[in-house]
Amino acid sequence: MVKNRCSPLFIFFVLVIIPGLTAAQAKKQSERLRRCESFLGIHFDFHAGDGDREIGKTVTPEMVKAVLDRVKPDYIQIDSKGHRGLTSYPTRVGNQAKGFVKDPLKIFRQVTAENGVALYLHHSGVQDVEAVAKHPEWGIMGANGEIGGVRTGITSVYGAYADGLLIPQLKEMNEYGVDGVWIDGECWAMECDYRPEIVERFRKETGITNIPRAPHDPNGYEFSQFFREGFRKYIAHYVAEIHAAYPDFQIASNWAYSSFMPEEVTLDVDYLSGDITPGNSINSARLESRVLTQQGKAWDLMAWSFSINWNDPGGFQSPKSVVQLQREAGVVLSQGGGFQVYFNQNRDASINIADMDIMAQVAEFCRERQEYTHQAQPIPQIGLILSSDAYYKKLNSLFGANKGELNPLNGILQSLLESQHVVDVVMEHHLKENINRYPLLIYPEWETITPEFKQLLIAYTENGGNLLVIGPAACASFEHELGVELIDTATLNVNYLDSEKRLASVKSISQHVKLAEGVKPFGRVYTNRHGHGSFSPAGSINQLGKGTIAAVYLNLGERYLDGKVTAIRDFLDELVDTLYPNPTVTVEGTGYVDVTLNRMGDRLAVNLVNSSGPHADDLVYVYDEILPLGELTVTVQLEKRPKSVSLEPSKQKTGMTYHEGKLTVTIPRIDVHEILVIEE
Known part of the structure; x- marks a missing residue:
């Protein structure tokens, strides 16, 4: 080609x-821009169903052109097949919806092509209810014998579905000249397959004869890993088949190589993408953007244009406000990513043009920041470790922390961000080379660690690094290096944590320790709420070679996530400041701003995102106001006086001084997202 x-x-x-x-x-x-060049998109889908009999009826070229004119996106994504398994375009090789008046895909492609806008398709992969109904042999068998699994419609990655339907449909899409596909219903939909022939294959490949029925049964980890590897091979197969026939066709598997599937990118996907949760979206974006930006591939995140609480029996959708979506964009852009917003298509595949008034304002917000954010590279400060190995061993599903497995890490991340620390989320493979670029690494409440990675962290510390280990289980792996003796067993306790600023009760797993001579205690845990009487160290600090290893002997992450106990945040803040007293950037004046430090060529970019308000409250679906922050003082360590300093995109006047290697900037106000741009 x-x-x-x-x-x-x-x-x-x-x-x-x-x-x-x-x-x-x-x-x-x-x-048209390729996905690796793209910055802004719109996603539309409607998961065609049995009742959709007039698809294309009100889809017109004028409608599509109106979307492009109002928003000016780099690309749009439209529906081609949802989880129900019925295509929303006329197909010769699959199962289509019941009735078509016009072919919407043909119209969308014609107009987007005429206007130089890329077109991608939303297409369900592993989950296809209709395919399993018509070809039961393509579906998995659940642990209780159910065809299609618990979710229904789950195909087997070891079966004939990819060659029988998915690949032929992807090839069919190329006849329309579309630019690529965003394959949904992938890693997060995966379930184990108990078909006898698949179980026998597992036995032959592993030598294991005792088949588990649940993830944490004996051999459960090995059984899960078998299907994870099957999923990787499934993606590798369809990507190779399509790229061989259509080298320029661009493919993403939704949530591959994100926190759902946190591992090194080994497959030839063209870009990474995922849709952040419709509720509590800021915290979802905080994590996922930090994972994806480290993976070495072009990436973007999708915000839902509406809120929905899956636990709400009413299940209603509430359209988000402009400022709500703008802030979600700010979190993603601050990490260097692209951004898209998801809107429902109507049941005939048409677009509600009124929605584009909202999207146009979000697009303007993004475009104003594109020059200062897109594909920016994070400058390492604090590395919070998402251990791929420990994650998969802890997981209760094949992919995706659906039962809170990432809550400890998320809680530590949010606590650090809410103390204005600059934090990356890194995995083992990110640290294999040049681990020393991080002044501080944190191993947060993981229950296991591989010998190889443990030795890497020890060597990093001995060579001058700073390592913080959090939680009794994680500390047990470093007991010798910490210079402590863990006493008895870790149990669930009400711990009265004294952060030297305040005393607060923290109900979590904790363990008593005995410190060796020379090991410094840090903080105290009392047995009563009065802050006197018997206590044990909350943490400790020990020299290890040229570096420092510190520990916290109670779990803090999940407790902070479930209830924002300020004593936890203050305690961690003080400990981090002790280990890493001179970060490149500090911000004073508020606890409600996320700080990110990036490089773009010869410019530094300090991103400041307003994180105030009830964005994490399940009972607040929509908010239409974010109170501004101010006044803030930003201090950046620089070897020499910068050539220029500006606040973008608002271009507010700022007070600035440079003295003895420190640039100090006073910022009057942060509405949603500002970038302090420093030209060195």
Whole structure:
């Protein structure tokens, strides 16, 4: 296939793929951004169902053009097949919805091509209810014999579904000349397959004969790993098949290589993407953006344009406000990612044009910040470790922490961000080379660690690094290096934590310790709420070679996540400040701003995102106001006086001084998201 995007031969290729385009229109199509270049998109889907019998009825070129004119996206994504398994375009190779008036995909492709906008399709992968209904042999068998699994419609990655339907449909899409696909219903939909032939395959490959019925049964981890590897091979197969036939077709598997599947990118997917939770979206974006930005692939995150609480029996959708979506965008942009917003298509695949008034304002907000954020690279400060190995061993599903397995890490992350620390989320493979770029690493409440990774962290510390280990289970792996003796067993206790600022009760797993000579205690845990009488160290600090290893002997993350106990935040803040007293950037004036430090060429970018308000409250679906923050003082360590300093995009006047290697900037106000841009 022709790779030169603007060559006459490429234009000829476009004319062949999409008959009816003029040479000018074809040239416009050749100028479409690839996903690795794209910044802003809109996602539409409606998961066609049995009652959809007039698909395409009100879809018009004018409607599509109106969307493009109002928002000016780099790409849009529209529905092609939802989890029900019925396509929303006329298909020759699969199962389509009941009735079509027009082919909406043809119209969307024609108009987007004419306007130089990329078009991607939302297509359900592993989950396909109709395919399993018509081909039961394609579906998994659940532990209790149910075909299609607990979720229903789950296909087997070891079966014939990919070759029988998924790959033929992906090839069929290329006849429309679409740019790529966003495959939904993938890792998060995976379940173990108990079909006899699959179980026998597992036995032969592993030598294990005792088959578990649940993830934490004996051999449960090995059984789960078998299906995780099967999922990787399934993706590798369909990606290789499609890329061989259509090298420029771009593919993402929803949530691959995110916190759902936290591992090194080994598959030839073209970009990474996922949709953050519709509720508590800021905290979802805080984590996922920090995971994806480390993975070395172009990435974006999708915000839902509406809120919904899955635990609400009413199940109603509430459209989010402009400022609500703008803040979600700010969190994602601050990590260097692209951004898209999901809106429902109507049941005939048309678009509610009124929704685009909201999207246009969100798009303007994003475009104002694109120059200062897109594909920026984080500058290492604090590395919070998401251990791939410990995660998979702890998980109660194949992929995705659906039962709170990431709550401890999330709680530590939020506590640190709410003390204005700059935090990356890193995995083992990110630290194999140049681990020393992080002044501080944190191992947060993981219950296991591999010998190889433990030795890497010890060597890092001995060579001058700072390591903080949190939680009794994690500390048990470093008992010798910490210079402590763990007494008795870790149990659930009401711990009265004294952070030297306040005393608070923290009900969590904790353990008493005995410190060796020379090991410094940090903080206290009392047995009563009065703050006197017997106590034990809450933490400790010990020299290890040229570096420092510290510990906290009670779990703090999940407790902070469930209830924002300020004593936990203050305690961790004081401990981190002790271990890493001179960070590159500090912010004073509020506890409600997330701080990110990035580099873009010869410029530093200090992102400041207003995190105040009830965004994490399950009872608050929509808020239409974010109270501004101010005044803030930002201090940045610089070797020499910067060439210029500006606050973007507002261009507010700021007070600035530079003295003895420190730039101090006074910022009057942060509404949602501002970037302090420093040209060195």
